Amino acid sequence: GAVVSQHPSRVICKSGTSVKIECRSLDFQATTMFWYRQFPKKSLMLMATSNEGSKATYEQGVEKDKFLINHASLTLSTLTVTSAHPEDSSFYICSAPTLPGHPGYTFGSGTRLTVV
């Protein structure tokens, strides 16, 4: 079945540094990738939608300059948290539409970011 590989699974970084999270579709082409953020015991919050070859679409309230999204190819989308702060600590997860014309989505395994 369709698999989205997300790395790293866990990362600890210092305040002020940047962290890059990668999501790769392993056996299908993902022209679109959704990026979510999840706080403990809370729902997934859509941050942005990345589209291969064009600029990402950000949800209201999400800082574009802080959460840089790049969809470099049909199989790779990245989220870079720039100048990280402790409040950026969260669980970040990506998902991609699995099949053309099918509403199913495949989730990455998630990245636990801790900013110290």
Add this chain to the structure above:
Amino acid sequence: GENVEQHPSTLSVQEGDSAVIKCTYSDSASNYFPWYKQELGKRPQLIIDIRSNVGEKKDQRIAVTLNKTAKHFSLHITETQPEDSAVYFCAASLDQFYFGTGTSLTVIP
């Protein structure tokens, strides 16, 4: 945009009893309604889904019902087992997902 509300936020049931989780949505154009089960720190797993042209769908102990007129849909789990304990999310989708706030289900042995 779409607004999805989910109730209850927590639910405890005795093993063997049924559990029902309800969601409402605001955008009548939404046409796909999946339910996800998420264990702590892991990715959500799709457990069942329903499209807007169907009123009910069942898969073993799990069923989902959809009322398009009222814009609400529900997840039903029968004969609950301890391994059903997790957080469940509903979602409504047209071109992207909007998730409900989640229900933490605890099945007491």
